[in-house]
Amino acid sequence: MATPAKVNRIGLEPQVYKGGKTTLCAGCGHNAISERIIEAFYEMGVDPQRVVKLSGIGCSSKSPAYFLGGSHGFNAVHGRMPSVGTGALLANKHLLAIGISGDGDTGAIGIGQFVHLMRRNLPIIYIIEDNGCYGLTKGQFSPTADLGSKLKTGVVNDLPPIDTCALAIELGATFVARSFSGDKKQLLALLKAAIAHRGTVMLDVISPCVTFNDHEGSTKSYAYVKDHDDPLEEVSFIPFFEDINVDYLPGSAQEVAMHDGSKLMLKKLEEDYDPTDRIGALRRLHEAARRGEFATGLIYIEPDRDDFLTLLNVVDEPLATLPLERVRPGKEALEEIMEGLR
Amino acid sequence: MSPSELAVQEARSTPNQPRVVNDFSIQVATVNGSGSQTANLVLLRSLLLMGIPVSGKNMFPSNIAGLPTWYTIRASKRGYIGRKKEVDFLVAMNPETAKEDVLTLDAGCAVVYDEPLKLNALRRDLTCYAVPFDKLVAPVCPDAKLRRLVRNMIYDGVLARLLGIEMPLMEQALQKQLGRKAKAVALNLAALEAGWDYAEKHLAKQDPYFIERMNETAGKILIDGNAAAAIGCMMAGVTVVAWYPITPSSSLCESLIGYMKKYRVDKTTGKATFAIVQAEDEIASLGMVIGASWAGARSMTATSGPGMSLMSEFAGLAYYAETPAVIFNVQRVGPSTGLPTRTAQGDVIKAALLSHGDTRHILLIPASVDECYTMAMDAFDLAERFQTPVFVLMDLDLGMNTWTSDPFAYPTRPIDRGKRLTAEKLKALGEWGRYKDVDGDGIPYRTIPGDGLPAYFTRGSGHNAKGQYSERPDDYVDNVDRLARKFETARAHVPAPIVERAAKAKIGIIAYGTSHYAAGESRDQLREEAGVETSYYRLRAYPFTADLPAFIDAHERVYVVEQNRDAQMLELMKMELAPEQVAKLRSVLHYSGLPIDARSISDDLLSQEGFEVAKPTTGRISAGSAGGE
Structure with a gap:
């Protein structure tokens, strides 16, 4: 007798969460992120039918084809994925949206839409696969490249970077985190928490470009990021459907209750870091940047603020599938309007 | 009366001029932001109530207050509602333009003017009526701050007396215009009467223009094209609207917000059966529309030329990825910022071919407010049927001016949601490909997120019939040829001429x-x-x-x-x-x-055609100011 297949809580096998074969470079950090996404959605037992994958243009934006093959995907235009994602969620508020962008797609051409997405606190998981360069056009600097970072050709970046996490906190995102494609444990925990969060999740994942930005002098190389990773806490995620108790010494961990009943357990690595303190979070990001380090982990969370769809106060059913009788007012309504115009 | 006024009056008293009844245009020259729009709409509606075919056109500056604006009202017993080139009756309220306004009139025109402007000194071949507006407004409007807004209503009273518009109808029009604002109604009624009384006591009728009752407007409504389109969108069952303010399209979405709040909120739960988002720009507006349409909603935006330019990239995506979208373009004068408050049909080629590569878009071109209403509904049906952007090409004249119309008919046709794959259809087809031409009309079947049917990956990059990424020459040619076939199919489905x-x-x-x-x-x-x-x-x-x-x-x-x-x-x-x-x-x-x-x-x-045509008379009303920003 064959061993029963491994399934998740909704009875689906891991295979279901996979996508097409990647066409990105061997060793690309983006592939590691896709693997973590597959694991997170499988382990959270999310129905792929409910998920929409969105992206802009660039190496990062190709990756939605490589995970969750059973979900609808939309590879939109450069820097404009936030608006397409917004539209999809307006049409159907029950969808779970994950958007994959890059540092060029977000920080340069897409900064306008990024800014307004964050402001709206739209319930979407927005991931920046951040390698500090434009891979698909062969390695030009992007707006997240650090001051003084060097291209393969020796060109030195003389402009300061945009810190997408600081910007997201400033603008109103309610779940802001930074991670590293090489840190499987932290990234997986953050992704699961992202699925549980109701509101905008902004997750900047440093994801080295093995072809154009992995050399000496680059501040986004594997070696550099490993050396300068500055985790704020040890992140564990306890989903609502698992009955697990984790014991920490009093005062050594912070528990964050998520919207769906899940819990984020943050084992403190720094005594006074509190990710619900917006100003403290911004200060900590600036300090890390000044030291040339990447503060990773959950940087900021505000679990209870109303998301954009709640503010719009739309009916419970998806707008997309409301029947005609609910979206076309009756004859008497038109007559009333006409009477008012006579 | 000063000696010079007397001389002028004697000079132009040419008796036996034939009466001109219900066939002339009135131009009102004012300063924008001075409440003149209320006075003009009351005048327009009073003519409608008199049963006369009438049209009103606002020629306004791109400015909030203080610049010249002109409003033309045309009464036409033959039912002509296009603009009349010649002005027959001028109301000159704006000191800045008064001189030019008067100098460009044809001989024989009548002018009501603000007395201190002394326009009678300029021409001897016009009929001039001086009205001391400031003296008249002071007693009827004790609050000096409100006088500026009430003052214009006086010329309505003067015109009512001079032209023969019945005062009770004028009052009815005023009530309609100001609705329940009792204080405003009272003030304006007093101003209206002051104008009438002054004209009766001090002005002797000497021009040939008369208004007489007709019976051509029974049951008609007055509405602008933007509001008409908004009603059409609501009746079409629009659920997602994304927009960015731009003249002259803003009032389309603003009207829509008003109607939707009134008629599309679920009575039991108080929740909306729609989402309307003011986006960060026109690019995001169309992006949201595409995302919403892709996810199955009826979705629209409204814009004008500059917004169209910004939407170019997304329009190509929607064409190539085959997502519905309804885009109203209320055209204004380009290129660039152009004349933002003036009308044109200048975006025809742009809309038809918007975006790079080989693209073609369906355009609907309404001529009337009724067609704004019906074509709004057609646009959603066609966008979903053909899974493509549909542009409704209006213009400022249609969108922002007030037109008379028969009341709109309640839609009898069910809506067309286009070719959606169903479980049964999938069974019959055996295999589904997102861009496969199953029926030979170029239109494929689509699924939407959350419908439980096969998912696909939507992209603006090259793809084959299954929706998979492809750079193969044959896949590309097959796909764009099918899109051309789909466009051919549309010929038989768009509104016929x-x-x-x-x-x-x-x-x-x-x-x-x-x-x-x-x-x-x-x-x-x-x-x-x-x-x-x-x-x-x-x-x-x-x-x-x-x-x-x-x-x-x-x-x-x-x-x-x-x-x-x-x-x-x-x-x-x-x-x-x-x-x-x-x-x-x-x-x-x-x-x-x-x-x-x-x-x-x-x-x-x-x-x-080779006919001798008289040289156009020079001048006419300039209807535009130069200089100043």
């Missing part, structure tokens, strides 16, 4: 959108003044329908009337007509920012 064939006409006229009214009036002028019979083809959509070549074949020469410089619709026709048909096409173009008028069409056409 309205054609009037005159038996012996050698000349055909093609017009579209708001050029229709001037074109119709011009046809009468051509027949009555020059004995030229014409056939008429009112184009209502792109792609052109199959009967266009036959109309051209049936005439020796065909004039395409357009409100742009470059004969844009004619150029689109050239792309698909036979050379012998193209050789028959001529252009009549009008692109000053003012709505096109019949006189201009007739003069141009007759001149091209």
